[in-house]
Every structure is written in C-alpha cells, then in structure tokens.
Amino acid sequence: MARSNARLVRFGFLAALLILCGFILSKGATSSYSISTGGGSAKPAADTSNNDVDESEKKIEKPIDPKKPVGNNGEKVKATFVTLARNRDVYELVGSIREIEDRFNHNFHYDWVFLNDEEFDDEFKRITTAMVTGKTHYGTIPKEQWGFPEWIDTDKAAAVRKDMRERKIIYGDSISYRHMCRYESGFFFRHPLMEQFDYYWRVEPGIKIYCDIDYDVFKYFKDNNFAYGFTISLPEYKETIPTLWETTKKFIDENPQYVDKNSMKDFISDDGGSSYNGCHFWSNFEVGDLSLWRSEAYLKYFDYLDQAGGFFYERWGDAPVHSIAAALFLPRERIHFFDDVGYYHVPFHNCPVDQKVRLSHRCSCNPKDDFTFKGYSCVNRYYKVNQLKKPDGWQQYGD
Ligand SMILES: Nc1nc2c(ncn2[C@@H]2O[C@H](COP(=O)(O)OP(=O)(O)O)[C@@H](O)[C@H]2O)c(=O)[nH]1
Numbered sequence: 001m002a003r004s005n006a007r008l009v010r011f012g013f014l015a016a017l018l019i020l021c022g023f024i025l026s027k028g029a030t031s032s033y034s035i036s037t038g039g040g041s042a043k044p045a046a047d048t049s050n051n052d053v054d055e056s057e058k059k060i061e062k063p064i065d066p067k068k069p070v071g072n073n074g075e076k077v078k079a080t081f082v083t084l085a086r087n088r089d090v091y092e093l094v095g096s097i098r099e100i101e102d103r104f105n106h107n108f109h110y111d112w113v114f115l116n117d118e119e120f121d122d123e124f125k126r127i128t129t130a131m132v133t134g135k136t137h138y139g140t141i142p143k144e145q146w147g148f149p150e151w152i153d154t155d156k157a158a159a160v161r162k163d164m165r166e167r168k169i170i171y172g173d174s175i176s177y178r179h180m181c182r183y184e185s186g187f188f189f190r191h192p193l194m195e196q197f198d199y200y201w202r203v204e205p206g207i208k209i210y211c212d213i214d215y216d217v218f219k220y221f222k223d224n225n226f227a228y229g230f231t232i233s234l235p236e237y238k239e240t241i242p243t244l245w246e247t248t249k250k251f252i253d254e255n256p257q258y259v260d261k262n263s264m265k266d267f268i269s270d271d272g273g274s275s276y277n278g279c280h281f282w283s284n285f286e287v288g289d290l291s292l293w294r295s296e297a298y299l300k301y302f303d304y305l306d307q308a309g310g311f312f313y314e315r316w317g318d319a320p321v322h323s324i325a326a327a328l329f330l331p332r333e334r335i336h337f338f339d340d341v342g343y344y345h346v347p348f349h350n351c352p353v354d355q356k357v358r359l360s361h362r363c364s365c366n367p368k369d370d371f372t373f374k375g376y377s378c379v380n381r382y383y384k385v386n387q388l389k390k391p392d393g394w395q396q397y398g399d
C-alpha cells in the first residue's frame with residue numbers, strides 16, 4: 001500500500017514536472033523584442049506560443065503569382081518607370097533597378113521604359129530585363145529630338161560652351177548634357193513607348209531607395225489626384241539659367257490663362273514673381289502624371305523656351321524647367337513631397353527624420369545625412385508656403 005502510494009506521489013511529481021516544462025517551453029526559449037513604431041506596419045515579434053494550431057490553419061499557402069500585383073487589389077494603374085541611359089550605364093543602372101524592385105516593384109510589377117539616343121545593345125537589354133519584374137521596353141530617340149534645332153546658331157552655342165568651360169560651370173562645356181536636358185524637358189513623354197501610360201516614375205543610374213514602399217505609389221497618385229512628386233529640392237546654379245525666368249515671365253504675360261489661380265508661385269519666387277529664387281525639384285527622381293507634360297500649357301511653354309534657345313545658349317536644366325511649370329500650371333495641392341521613401345542621388349540624401357517612419361518602413365539611412373531641413377534645402381520653403389507642419393524633431397537635423 002505504502003509502495004503504491006509512493007509510486008503515486010512519484011507519478012504525480014513527474015506529471016507536475018512535465019506540465020511545468022511544457023509551460024516553460026510554450027513561452028519560448030528565446031526572448032522576443034518588438035518596437036512600437038506607431039506606424040502600425042512593423043512586423044509583430046514571432047509568436048512561438050501557439051502549438052495548438054487549428055487544423056484548418058495548417059493548409060499550405062499557394063505560391064503567389066509573381067506577376068500578380070499585391071497591395072493594390074490587382075488594380076493596376078497605367079504607369080511605368082522610365083530611364084534615359086547609355087549602354088555603358090548598364091552596371092550603374094542595375095543597382096538602381098535592384099533598389100526599386102526590392103523596395104517597391106517586386107510587389108507591383110510595373111513596366112519599365114528605357115530610352116537612348118543610340119540603339120540599346122543586347123547586353124543592356126539582357127541585364128535589365130532580368131532585373132525588372134514588369135515588362136521592359138527599349139526605345140531609340142529620333143535624331144531631331146537629340147540634336148541642334150535648325151534655328152540654333154551653333155557657333156554661338158560653341159562660344160557659350162567655351163566660356164562655361166573656362167568658368168568651370170558643371171557640365172557647362174557638354175553638348176550631350178544639353179541634349180539630355182532638352183529631351184527630358186520636352187520629349188520623353190511623347191515617345192511612342194510612353195503613349196500607353198498615364199503616370200511615370202523617373203529613375204537614374206546610381207540612386208538608392210532607403211525605405212520600403214508598401215503601397216502602390218501610382219494608385220496613391222491617381223486616388224489623390226497628384227500630378228508631380230519629389231524627394232529633394234534645392235536652388236539651381238544661377239549661371240546655368242541667366243534668362244530662364246525672364247523668358248518664363250514673357251510667356252506668362254502672353255498666356256496668363258495657364259497660371260493656376262492656386263499655383264505654388266510663392267515656392268519659386270520670394271518677391272511675388274519678379275525674380276526666380278532658383279528653387280527646383282531635383283528631377284533625377286520624379287513621379288508624375290504625364291498629362292501635365294502633355295497639356296497645352298506645358299507644350300506651348302516648352303516650345304517657347306526651345307525657340308528662345310536657352311538649352312544651348314545657356315544650360316537650362318530639365319529640373320528648373322519642370323519645376324517652374326509644375327509650380328505655375330498646377331494647383332499647389334497636386335504637388336506631393338515624398339517624406340517616406342528615402343532617396344539618394346549623389347551628393348544628397350533624403351532620409352526621413354521621423355523615427356516612426358524610418359522604423360516602420362525599414363529605412364537603411366542615417367537621419368543625420370538628411371538634406372530635407374538643411375538651410376540650403378528648398379523643402380523648408382515648401383513646408384512654409386503650404387503651411388505644413390514639419391515632422392517631430394526636425395530641428396535636430398537642420399543646420
Ligand atoms: N542616352 C543617353 N543618356 C544620357 C546621356 N547623358 C546623360 N544621360 C542620362 O540622363 C540622366 C542624367 O544624366 P546624369 O549623368 O546622371 O546627370 P546628373 O545626374 O545631372 O549628374 C541619366 O539617366 C543618364 O543616364 C547621353 O548622352 N545619352
């Protein structure tokens with residue numbers, strides 16, 4: 001009797017020990033660590049406690065169709081990435097494509113249009129097609145869009161380049177850079193390959209995207225009726241655009257109907273439009289509604305600038321040309337500042353200063369490098385003229 005009681009006690013003790021072990025194990029051997037980001041999209045720490053999984057939850061997930069868009073309910077906007085590049089740019093470009101794909105496009109599979117003033121070679125096509133998860137398209141630029149128009153005095157243009165070389169103005173002596181700026185200003189959106197699209201995102205070689213973009217940027221643009229989006233803004237070198245503003249003012253005087261009554265003119269001028277403060281959206285990154293560039297206002301404006309010859313007699317960039325047009329022809333609410341994507345093109349960084357944004361979007365950048373609120377950045381002015389509230393803690397990252 002005593003023996004069987006002792007056996008019962010041993011059995012009871014063993015059972016209690018087993019239950020205790022089970023309980024400890026079920027709590028998980030490793031500790032988990034989670035940060036509350038407030039953004040709501042950070043992944044929860046792995047939950048190892050639920051070993052009693054309902055049978056119905058054990059089913060194997062079907063593999064996701066790699067070409068099926070996720071995160072936008074399958075509703076794809078007619079949109080594309082677009083890159084102007086030379087064949088030799090391919091290895092600098094693959095890094096940019098990888099950044100865009102890893103941070104955004106692997107979920108959405110938007111197409112990519114590549115444009116070049118020469119034929120793309122097989123190596124360029126093979127490599128870029130392997131990198132892009134959407135369809136790729138390759139276009140050659142017609143000669144008349146990448147050359148001196150017949151009304152340009154090429155001797156005068158050559159004298160300008162010589163002078164700019166002596167004054168060490170960046171790209172001041174380059175012919176191809178001028179063709180590039182003119183093409184990006186006035187023609188990329190008219191290429192036949194672009195005709196099927198309503199929205200675009202411009203990408204250059206050597207850029208970085210620092211944060212996860214888990215929403216469909218194009219759908220976001222469409223839903224919000226945005227027409228132009230930027231990440232970095234700064235003043236243009238005045239030496240490259242001595243008469244751009246005078247020419248613009250003449251155009252506006254002749255065509256006042258094109259200036260929107262709620263335009264963001266106060267972003268580009270500090271004195272009511274008398275002079276240009278140089279603020280421009282850095283156009284190596286652009287997300288936009290192509291109908292802005294296809295509008296009568298812009299087509300006429302570009303033509304006016306082109307006739308004036310400043311792409312060759314000066315060195316007008318596509319960034320100030322696009323920016324002035326967006327600031328004048330659009331209502332201000334159609335211009336969008338991306339404070340959440342994180343972006344780099346030498347030498348400036350956009351790194352969200354708001355920690356909540358950085359953590360929830362897994363941004364891989366140092367906010368101390370952020371240019372957004374530095375003294376030289378025009379984004380300060382963008383916040384001011386639009387009466388926007390700067391993110392918490394921005395002062396820490398200004399100068
Ligand atoms: N096809 C072609 N693309 C060019 C040429 N020059 C510049 N680009 C492209 O135009 C864009 C701007 O040129 P980039 O050298 O990056 O100028 P930066 O960013 O102002 O220093 C990039 O996408 C280049 O790949 C050219 O002569 N031919």
Ligand SMILES: [Mg+2]
Pocket residue numbers: 204205284345
């Ligand atoms: Mg560049």
